[in-house]
Amino acid sequence: MKTFYFFLLLASLAILPAGRAADITGVITFKGTPPAEKEITPIMDDPNCSVGYTKPPLTHFYAVNPKGELADVIVSLKGVTGKSTGASAPAVVIDQKGCLYTPSIVAIQTGQKLVVKNSDQCVHNVHDKPTVDGNKESNDVQMPGGADLTYTFTKPEPFLKFQCDVHPWMFAWVTVIDSPYFSVSDKDGKFTIKNVPPGKYTVEAAHRKLGTQTFDVEVKDTDVPANFTFEAK
Amino acid sequence: MSKSAPNTSNPWLFRFAGLTALVTFLLIGLGGLVTSHGAGMSVPDWPNTYGYNMFAFPISKWIGGIFYEHTHRLLASAVGLLTTVLAVWLWLADPRKWMRWLGVAAFLGVIAQGILGGLRVTMHMDSLGVFHATIAQLFFILLCAITLFTSRLWLELAAGKKSSFVSRSLRTLVLGTTVLIFIQLIIAATMRHQHAGLAISDFPLAYGKIWPATNPDAVASYNARRVSVTEEAPITAFQIKLQMAHRIVALVILLLVAACARQTWQRLGPTDSLTNLAIFWLALMFAQIALGAWTIWSNKAADVATAHVMVGALSLVTGALWCLIGFGRSTSFPQTQTLGVFGVQASMMANK
Numbered sequence: 135m136k137t138f139y140f141f142l143l144l145a146s147l148a149i150l151p152a153g154r155a156a157d158i159t160g161v162i163t164f165k166g167t168p169p170a171e172k173e174i175t176p177i178m179d180d181p182n183c184s185v186g187y188t189k190p191p192l193t194h195f196y197a198v199n200p201k202g203e204l205a206d207v208i209v210s211l212k213g214v215t216g217k218s219t220g221a222s223a224p225a226v227v228i229d230q231k232g233c234l235y236t237p238s239i240v241a242i243q244t245g246q247k248l249v250v251k252n253s254d255q256c257v258h259n260v261h262d263k264p265t266v267d268g269n270k271e272s273n274d275v276q277m278p279g280g281a282d283l284t285y286t287f288t289k290p291e292p293f294l295k296f297q298c299d300v301h302p303w304m305f306a307w308v309t310v311i312d313s314p315y316f317s318v319s320d321k322d323g324k325f326t327i328k329n330v331p332p333g334k335y336t337v338e339a340a341h342r343k344l345g346t347q348t349f350d351v352e353v354k355d356t357d358v359p360a361n362f363t364f365e366a367k
Numbered sequence: 368m369s370k371s372a373p374n375t376s377n378p379w380l381f382r383f384a385g386l387t388a389l390v391t392f393l394l395i396g397l398g399g400l401v402t403s404h405g406a407g408m409s410v411p412d413w414p415n416t417y418g419y420n421m422f423a424f425p426i427s428k429w430i431g432g433i434f435y436e437h438t439h440r441l442l443a444s445a446v447g448l449l450t451t452v453l454a455v456w457l458w459l460a461d462p463r464k465w466m467r468w469l470g471v472a473a474f475l476g477v478i479a480q481g482i483l484g485g486l487r488v489t490m491h492m493d494s495l496g497v498f499h500a501t502i503a504q505l506f507f508i509l510l511c512a513i514t515l516f517t518s519r520l521w522l523e524l525a526a527g528k529k530s531s532f533v534s535r536s537l538r539t540l541v542l543g544t545t546v547l548i549f550i551q552l553i554i555a556a557t558m559r560h561q562h563a564g565l566a567i568s569d570f571p572l573a574y575g576k577i578w579p580a581t582n583p584d585a586v587a588s589y590n591a592r593r594v595s596v597t598e599e600a601p602i603t604a605f606q607i608k609l610q611m612a613h614r615i616v617a618l619v620i621l622l623l624v625a626a627c628a629r630q631t632w633q634r635l636g637p638t639d640s641l642t643n644l645a646i647f648w649l650a651l652m653f654a655q656i657a658l659g660a661w662t663i664w665s666n667k668a669a670d671v672a673t674a675h676v677m678v679g680a681l682s683l684v685t686g687a688l689w690c691l692i693g694f695g696r697s698t699s700f701p702q703t704q705t706l707g708v709f710g711v712q713a714s715m716m717a718n719k
Contacts, residue, residue, distance in 0.1 A: 174596045182430055193596055257428055259411045271491045273411040275418060295598075299409035300431040303596045367591055 157357045158327040158337060162319045164204040164344075165365040168196035174234075174303045182256035183233035183301060194238060195343050203323030204341070204364060206239040208292070208309045210316035211327065212338040212348060215290065217313035220246030225284070228296075228306050229253050230276075235296065235306035239342070244290060244312045250283045252276045258298045262308075266291040269310070273299075293342050307342055330358075339364075380456055381517040387449040388510040392680065394446050395503055397439045399676035402559050403669035405597065406432030407496060413485040416440070443481060450477040453513070461517070469513055476506045493560045500556035504549065507680055508687045515688055520640070524695055531635045533693040540630060541645075541693060544623040545686030551616045552679055558609055559672075564599035566606040570663040573611060581607050617656060624652045627689075641692060648685045654678055 171192040178184045197205035220243030229236050229251040242248050250260050260283050261273040268289040276283055287294065290312045298304035309316075317325035319339075327337075330353045339362040340346040349360045401407050409432030410416050416424040416437055421444075429437055450473050457470030480502055487495035515521055524530060558566070573579040574589065581604040590601045624645075631645040658675040665671050 169594070172594055172596050176596065180431055193594075195594075256430055257417060257433070259409055261408055261411070273408050273488075273491060275411050277417065297598075299406055300433050302405045302432060303598075305598050 154355045155329040155331050156353050160360040162204045162207045162323040162362045163202050164198045168198045205319050205321045207319040208241050208340045209325045210311050212336040215312040218243045219314050220244050225249045230258050233301050238306045241309040241316050248285045261297050263295045376519045376522050384514040384517050387453050388514050391507050394442045395680050396677045399673035401435045401439050403672045404435050406435040409433050410436045413488045447477050496560040497556045511684045530696050533696045538693045541627050542690050548683045554613050563602050565667050566602045566610040570660050621652045624649050644689050651682045
């Protein structure tokens with residue numbers, strides 16, 4: 135019996151992690167004055183798209199709030215691959231409203247579903263243009279009120295472009311990551327990468343226009359902070 | 368008189384051939400608008416349009432980029448029909464065997480163009496767009512050639528009407544210039560189907576220099592300055608060099624066409640039809656250079672860029688027609704013999 139309990143104790147110690155999974159959290163900020171956004175003037179020339187706008191909407195290249203906090207930054211663990219749980223993850227949804235993609239910056243895992251809806255009263259074509267071999271280009275019709283379109287990608291790719299060729303100002307950028315360890319900074323610049331196993335990692339923050347930055351962390355059994363500051367090039 | 372030439376002209380056949388060529392020229396313009404507006408993929412399916420039979424697609428849905436792509440397809444269908452009628456008419460009405468086969472070639476050419484255009488969409492291949500644009504130019508030349516060969520001008524030449532001999536050296540100069548224009552159009556089509564917008568945003572300098580820097584840091588700085596709501600792909604060093612090649616070749620073409628016009632004037636005289644054509648050709652060159660500059664200064668405004676495409680097509684076909692007439696007036700034998708190409712009999716006259 136003593137032998138049994140001894141081996142039971144050994145087995146318990148073997149399967150216990152050295153520490154528990156923890157979150158990596160942080161805030162992304164922008165230093166200085168961001169470059170001016172551009173008016174999407176062609177939208178006002180289209181009678182189907184201009185409905186609901188009293189003036190041209192602006193591009194959304196630098197989503198900086200009055201406190202200098204930066205949204206739409208993809209934060210992930212650099213070099214961590216082969217850990218995707220995308221097949222069982224819930225779908226990420228983007229919509230076409232007012233002839234703009236909403237949201238325009240998202241991240242999904244390899245194998246995870248991306249659902250594209252059309253809430254507009256006009257036709258769109260949904261045309262994805264991957265640059266990584268193995269991710270398939272497609273170009274699909276989407277009528278107003280038509281069925282949602284679903285996409286999955288098998289290879290990691292940063293800022294994979296989705297566009298509408300009917301309305302050439304419409305873009306969405308989908309970052310495909312081969313693990314569940316990523317987050318997209320929100321309107322307050324905040325991000326949280328959840329349940330990261332203990333270990334040493336390089337956290338990478340990528341902005342479509344401002345480039346990428348990295349920050350080395352070690353995850354043990356408590357949440358780890360990682361803040362980034364971008365500035366205009 | 369050559370046995371291979373018809374006894375009398377067929378003005379209605381000539382006019383129909385001319386109409387087909389004219390509609391093809393408009394189709395090239397419409398195709399230019401498709402690319403200029405980045406609308407080549409705005410109709411994802413082919414030969415249907417958003418699931419509809421293309422001839423039944425509701426006008427209310429001809430919006431945005433769909434308007435350009437869909438009307439391009441409709442006009443292409445019209446050109447297909449006109450070309451088919453032309454081919455049948457030539458087969459039934461023209462006694463010249465080679466003309467009948469030119470009609471067949473035109474028919475096969477328009478079919479091939481339609482398929483190329485459709486595959487470019489269904490296979491998502493920008494490179495096919497370059498072939499489609501290039502074949503369009505050759506097809507336009509073919510239709511203009513058919514129009515020429517059914518014209519009274521050509522038939523009079525074939526019937527032995529006297530005309531000035533066109534020397535080999537002059538023909539070679541014009542032919543070489545025409546071939547260079549064709550190469551220039553291939554360069555241009557390759558540039559346009561990169562879908563990267565303007566690779567060089569200023570003219571006549573290039574990023575403020577005679578020859579722009581193309582190292583990675585310089586290209587990165589050019590891309591950092593580009594802000595566009597239509598989010599063209601980043602420009603590359605290759606695209607910058609291609610644009611520079613286009614500019615240099617344009618200058619060479621201008622000088623060559625000027626030389627052609629001068630030589631034609633000197634050798635054939637100021638009233639010869641080929642001299643008039645050469646002067647028209649030179650005028651087209653100046654217009655084309657102006658449109659090229661305006662395309663850059665207007666940040667590639669779609670209508671200006673398309674006009675540049677259309678004048679390019681006219682420039683090529685003008686050179687081609689000059690060559691056909693010039694070669695048709697070439698001979699090194701006594702004037703009583705039927706010689707020259709395409710059954711044209713030319714007189715041996717002293718060069719002026």
